[in-house]
Amino acid sequence: MGVAELSSPATASTKTASRLHYSSQLSLSSTRLYNNLRRSLRPISRARHFNISCSVNQVQAPVAVPREESKSKSDCYGVFCLTYDLKAEDETKSWKKLVNVAVSGAAGMISNHLLFKLASGEVLGPDQPIALKLLGSERSLQALEGVAMELEDSLFPLLREVKIGIDPYEVFEDAEWALLIGAKPRGPGMERAGLLDINGQIFAEQGKALNAVASRNVKVIVVGNPCNTNALICLKNAPNIPAKNFHALTRLDENRAKCQLALKAGVFYDKVSNMTIWGNHSTTQVPDFLNARINGLPVKEVIKDHKWLEEEFTEKVQKRGGVLIQKWGRSSAASTAVSIVDAMKSLVIPTPEGDWFSTGVYTNGNPYGIAEDLVFSMPCRSKGDGDYELVKDVIFDDYLRKRIAKTEAELLAEKRCVAHLTGEGIAYCDIKEDTMLPGEM
Amino acid sequence: MGVAELSSPATASTKTASRLHYSSQLSLSSTRLYNNLRRSLRPISRARHFNISCSVNQVQAPVAVPREESKSKSDCYGVFCLTYDLKAEDETKSWKKLVNVAVSGAAGMISNHLLFKLASGEVLGPDQPIALKLLGSERSLQALEGVAMELEDSLFPLLREVKIGIDPYEVFEDAEWALLIGAKPRGPGMERAGLLDINGQIFAEQGKALNAVASRNVKVIVVGNPCNTNALICLKNAPNIPAKNFHALTRLDENRAKCQLALKAGVFYDKVSNMTIWGNHSTTQVPDFLNARINGLPVKEVIKDHKWLEEEFTEKVQKRGGVLIQKWGRSSAASTAVSIVDAMKSLVIPTPEGDWFSTGVYTNGNPYGIAEDLVFSMPCRSKGDGDYELVKDVIFDDYLRKRIAKTEAELLAEKRCVAHLTGEGIAYCDIKEDTMLPGEM
Numbered sequence: 001m002g003v004a005e006l007s008s009p010a011t012a013s014t015k016t017a018s019r020l021h022y023s024s025q026l027s028l029s030s031t032r033l034y035n036n037l038r039r040s041l042r043p044i045s046r047a048r049h050f051n052i053s054c055s056v057n058q059v060q061a062p063v064a065v066p067r068e069e070s071k072s073k074s075d076c077y078g079v080f081c082l083t084y085d086l087k088a089e090d091e092t093k094s095w096k097k098l099v100n101v102a103v104s105g106a107a108g109m110i111s112n113h114l115l116f117k118l119a120s121g122e123v124l125g126p127d128q129p130i131a132l133k134l135l136g137s138e139r140s141l142q143a144l145e146g147v148a149m150e151l152e153d154s155l156f157p158l159l160r161e162v163k164i165g166i167d168p169y170e171v172f173e174d175a176e177w178a179l180l181i182g183a184k185p186r187g188p189g190m191e192r193a194g195l196l197d198i199n200g201q202i203f204a205e206q207g208k209a210l211n212a213v214a215s216r217n218v219k220v221i222v223v224g225n226p227c228n229t230n231a232l233i234c235l236k237n238a239p240n241i242p243a244k245n246f247h248a249l250t251r252l253d254e255n256r257a258k259c260q261l262a263l264k265a266g267v268f269y270d271k272v273s274n275m276t277i278w279g280n281h282s283t284t285q286v287p288d289f290l291n292a293r294i295n296g297l298p299v300k301e302v303i304k305d306h307k308w309l310e311e312e313f314t315e316k317v318q319k320r321g322g323v324l325i326q327k328w329g330r331s332s333a334a335s336t337a338v339s340i341v342d343a344m345k346s347l348v349i350p351t352p353e354g355d356w357f358s359t360g361v362y363t364n365g366n367p368y369g370i371a372e373d374l375v376f377s378m379p380c381r382s383k384g385d386g387d388y389e390l391v392k393d394v395i396f397d398d399y400l401r402k403r404i405a406k407t408e409a410e411l412l413a414e415k416r417c418v419a420h421l422t423g424e425g426i427a428y429c430d431i432k433e434d435t436m437l438p439g440e441m
Numbered sequence: 442m443g444v445a446e447l448s449s450p451a452t453a454s455t456k457t458a459s460r461l462h463y464s465s466q467l468s469l470s471s472t473r474l475y476n477n478l479r480r481s482l483r484p485i486s487r488a489r490h491f492n493i494s495c496s497v498n499q500v501q502a503p504v505a506v507p508r509e510e511s512k513s514k515s516d517c518y519g520v521f522c523l524t525y526d527l528k529a530e531d532e533t534k535s536w537k538k539l540v541n542v543a544v545s546g547a548a549g550m551i552s553n554h555l556l557f558k559l560a561s562g563e564v565l566g567p568d569q570p571i572a573l574k575l576l577g578s579e580r581s582l583q584a585l586e587g588v589a590m591e592l593e594d595s596l597f598p599l600l601r602e603v604k605i606g607i608d609p610y611e612v613f614e615d616a617e618w619a620l621l622i623g624a625k626p627r628g629p630g631m632e633r634a635g636l637l638d639i640n641g642q643i644f645a646e647q648g649k650a651l652n653a654v655a656s657r658n659v660k661v662i663v664v665g666n667p668c669n670t671n672a673l674i675c676l677k678n679a680p681n682i683p684a685k686n687f688h689a690l691t692r693l694d695e696n697r698a699k700c701q702l703a704l705k706a707g708v709f710y711d712k713v714s715n716m717t718i719w720g721n722h723s724t725t726q727v728p729d730f731l732n733a734r735i736n737g738l739p740v741k742e743v744i745k746d747h748k749w750l751e752e753e754f755t756e757k758v759q760k761r762g763g764v765l766i767q768k769w770g771r772s773s774a775a776s777t778a779v780s781i782v783d784a785m786k787s788l789v790i791p792t793p794e795g796d797w798f799s800t801g802v803y804t805n806g807n808p809y810g811i812a813e814d815l816v817f818s819m820p821c822r823s824k825g826d827g828d829y830e831l832v833k834d835v836i837f838d839d840y841l842r843k844r845i846a847k848t849e850a851e852l853l854a855e856k857r858c859v860a861h862l863t864g865e866g867i868a869y870c871d872i873k874e875d876t877m878l879p880g881e882m
Contacts, residue, residue, distance in 0.1 A: 079709065079710055082709050112775055113554065120563060122563050145769075146768035155700065268523050270598050320594065324591065328548075332594070335594040338597075339595075
């Protein structure tokens, strides 16, 4: 990257040109270690709001405003600025091609767990070299350097590139995974509508950036809250990336639900399978004990206390984060990072026969009668190719239907609140209840 | 464990009896989930100081004071209170025997990274089921519950037991690994002598506890500072465990030294080998660029700037933690945890041909002429059986000899400061300089 200045990719069609431009990075010599970093401190001048006018199912490519002289860059860090040919060396010649993993909120605590898992090879395997592209804010840029230093000092053989930056148009370049963790916390007195708007802005911009510069088959996992609606905003702003590729993380809810059923049934958690979280990552979410199984049997056959299932189980799952904050004084960064790893592994490792996993995905074409054009957590299976299919053989009863309808209604309401960010016109926000999960802010 | 009360193991010879007593744990039923925990809040009444009178090389078994009615216990947590027969199930019958890993300072940030690595199977392998025994203080017991909750919610298949407690005599029971991370930070105005004393007390007690209840071949890695002298105190108080089994962690220093040499030479860090840290984990430590290699060549042949090697390299390694605190605002918990994993792996995986690793170990019988009866970081190789041997083919020059002598003198001075804790009589403390590494407190 050196002293070359980049102009912003003006639209998605400039991707090729942008790529050519960026290729100069590959010749970076090792003598410029650290120095490159300074240049990325310059402010972004790109306008953050775009006019999008489109219908729900035919989203046009966003009209990007050219950056005037934007000089902010994502830059390689320290020892990760080196170039090398993995195919030229005995130890690395059998490795797969380098994979680009972009992470937003990279200076936060969840990332502080996640990045080291990614770099160690625990997630994508021992022959998968990794490039980590870390997105922060101007405020967190120093902290990002600290994270990069700790990654250097960890000597992970598979970690071959680390870049840090504050501009998603640069950090997301050629990303094959985008793990969108960063979001603004709710300020004092802020309503949920305000939170939807402030975070929606971020995810609209990041969607546009992904659309412009990421791999055409990038897998996006949205963790920052409200994650379902953020994922919806993101996919709406990235019309050139399959909507199917966007996920909202409900895996921690699934893991917690399995653990609570195991505790109640007196079995180890590996005996609980087929756990679906339906709907929103909020207090309207539905941990599904009708379809879940314990030792291969329906939960209701194993746990006879159906009153507990109907009246206490869901709350136990949802209060977990709040209880943790009380006890530990911090939010669940470590187990959230584990659940992101689980979500990634579920897409790259074939799902065990007869089982499934939950993830918030786009509802178009779903077989459950859930409203289309939402991001809704549903049961999925994967062949391990990065893709997934919705599970067909699930059953419903009135109780389950009614609760799914409630979380569906909430997501429809959230969608109305962010119409200005999804290209559907003027937002109308009538959300009254606070459905943020305890311990999440 | 249930309602049974334990008396303290009076000496190492009561171990068998103690084991029999503890065996009642194995029949814990799953219905007492969570409830057991409350009982561990009762105070410890055991006296903390022991009179030890012995010479350096003939340490007597410590005279333990029987606990009067001590009711504090380490207790299983939640879903980890279940019993199961791993040999009875298809998925687990080929697994190794459960290994007990005890961790002190378990509610701290280093542990928060380390425990999840241990539980994931990243360290000891995918067929090694693990029991984590977490040692905290009364103050941190709630936080320990939080850690245990996050471990539950992570659904690690290999993690089969989690116990939490505040009494090392219970938490270290049958431990095959003891990772001693917890230590008191230096208070305002506290001299290094004061720190040596306050932490020495902790490690004397933990040594006695290991001696009384841990596996006879437990591997102990001391991380809490001042770690070399803490490790010495610990091994002196555990005469029935081979002194060879005690390590002081200098692996993060080794990793940082490799990274700094790689940066200077413009090579990736995997090209740096044979890196020794000699001596104390303090500013007198000696990162050895005479014996280290880059791409198989002596460092001095690759890095021609010998002035940099002699005058800047060591400081760069040592200042790393301080720089990190400046940038990131926190200490290096993540990379410290990675280095603990590296240290463990170095003992259970054969050392690559021609290479070695650094660890602070007991000096008796060392071939380098270093004073005996210290814990001193030196170059080691392992066959992967948990044991190690000191590397013989290292070279010395005047510069290296002189610096090794300085760190050796420091460790001898530290040892004089803790004579009252190692059974060598009355302490005499004449340490003037503050040699704590930046960013470590």
